[in-house]
Amino acid sequence: MxxxxxxxxxxxxxxxxxxxxxxxxxxxxxxxxxxxxxxxxxxxxxxxxxxxxxxxxxxxxxxxxxxxxxxxxxxxxxxxxxxxxxxxxxxxxxxxxxxxxxxxxxxxTIKEPHEIEMIKKAQEITDKTFVHILKYIKPGVAEKDLACEMEYFMKKNGADGIAFDTILASGPRSSLPHGRASGRKIQYGDFITMDFGARYSWYCSDMTRTVFLGRPDDTQVKIYNIVLEAQKRALEYIKSGLLGKDVDRLAREVIDKSGYGNNFGHGLGHGVGIEIHESPRLSPKGDMELLPGMVVTVEPGIYIENYGGVRIEDMVVVTQNGCDNLTKSDKHLILL
Ligand SMILES: [Mn+2]
Known part of the structure; x- marks a missing residue:
């Protein structure tokens, strides 16, 4: 039943x-x-x-x-x-x-080809939304206004709805891994973390990008690049046969070695499908074996209280020898 x-x-x-x-x-x-x-x-x-x-x-x-x-x-x-x-x-x-x-x-956990098509469509809308919202990020714009525009744009562009409440956290608030959009106004010197996704015919997409308004200092650039390197390493080696925790470790080692291990508290990723968070988990405790057709996120982050944070998240289909990355958005540090 x-x-x-x-x-x-x-x-x-x-x-x-x-x-x-x-x-x-x-x-x-x-x-x-x-x-x-x-x-x-x-x-x-x-x-x-x-x-x-x-x-x-x-x-x-x-x-x-x-x-x-x-x-x-x-x-x-x-x-x-x-x-x-x-x-x-x-x-x-x-x-x-x-x-x-x-x-x-x-x-x-293992998606049929038609399910992967739905997830791809959801992610295409999400990628398009990222390009769209960059034009709106300016000093004085409230986080909520940006989130609202993103959600409207997703629906206008074919989404049945949003996959989850848009996370939009700027400046010091970007240290909140799941900071919902607030009334805070964007300022120069802010990291802006956007974690969002569309729903297409029940299927979710999930992506995070962190962009910067103005000119970042050396520490901000360093943090961004550590997260990017950690994500790239996991994406390079993820494949069928590894356990969730093996993939988590690939990214976590990069962040640990850089000295920010204590600032990456959550797991590396999770399955996505009809639910935004489903099995398998990529975390230090993830003992499910990855198999072709599983769709998972890879989303390392570094969060520093009262300072800010960075997360970069792609969604991939696991294949026999690697993965097929469904997220096409840029991920070098974008300065606005
Ligand atoms: Mn996610």
């Missing part, structure tokens, strides 16, 4: 996100309420559509229809609530109820 909307979509094509997608050895069904039954028929041919009346639990409908033909029932233990779990136990009494963890998420 699949409850998580992203997984329901992946398995069936149903985008309503309400109810349960059930798969048995003999067939498959979508259990949802009348707001979504017509939509489900169109989106998920091949699935029986079972209507759940108001006030009735989808788990009860599922049990009524399938209990007699099954021995076990799996549920998404990382997603459903304790109350829902109590319901499942009640309606499936006498059947073995098993936590099915992240079964569907594991299937999702």
């Amino acid at each position: 699949i409850s998580k909307p992203e997984n329901q979509f992946y398995i069936s094509g149903f985008s309503g996100g309400e109810g349960v997608v059930a798969v048995t050895c003999r067939g498959a069904a979508i259990i949802t309420d009348s707001r979504y039954t017509e939509q489900a028929k169109t989106e998920a041919p091949g699935f029986a559509i079972l209507e759940q009346k108001a006030g009735v639990s989808p788990f009860e409908v599922c049990a009524n229809n399938f209990k007699s033909e099954i021995k076990n029932v799996g549920f998404e233990s990382h997603y459903i609530t304790y109350d829902q779990f109590e319901d499942i136990k009640k309606y499936f009494e006498g059947i073995d109820v098993k936590p099915a963890g992240s079964l569907v998420e594991e299937l999702r």
Whole structure:
């Protein structure tokens, strides 16, 4: 029984996100309420559509229809609530109820060719947005105004929406790895970190660029180049067969050796797909093996409190011998 909307979509094509997608050895069904039954028929041919009346639990409908033909029932233990779990136990009494963890998420780690096409389209819009926004970065413009323009531009250029709330952090705020756009006005001497992405037909893109307004000093140039070197090293060696932590180490070693190891607190990257953050993780604890067709970000950073920070993020498809970089935007230090 699949409850998580992203997984329901992946398995069936149903985008309503309400109810349960059930798969048995003999067939498959979508259990949802009348707001979504017509939509489900169109989106998920091949699935029986079972209507759940108001006030009735989808788990009860599922049990009524399938209990007699099954021995076990799996549920998404990382997603459903304790109350829902109590319901499942009640309606499936006498059947073995098993936590099915992240079964569907594991299937999702390796992208099918059509999924990679959607991610590519999302990234094309994102790359185009980066070129567009550079014209707007001027002293006195608020971070929020820039983020707003980026989000509008993405939608005007084919995105179904944004993949996540735009991160736009300037000057000392750029030390916040996930600093949401604020009312702060851009000034000369600022690093401006922009982390953003478009959503295209459910699929996300994710990219970060840090640019500079004015003339950077030697330390600012040095920090930027360390991050760039760390990213380039990981991109050069990433390939199928390495573990997430191996790729993380490639970049982390560059930053450690430069003396900024304590200023790179997060993992190197993460999978991207229907969700903006998914498996595999590229981090010191990432023990999943990379395989062809996985889409991951490579995004080292250096962050110094009350001073500023730099992050550079590309999104790549892992291949047998390397990777295919989907991010085409410039990444030398751009001075505005
Ligand atoms: Mn990212």
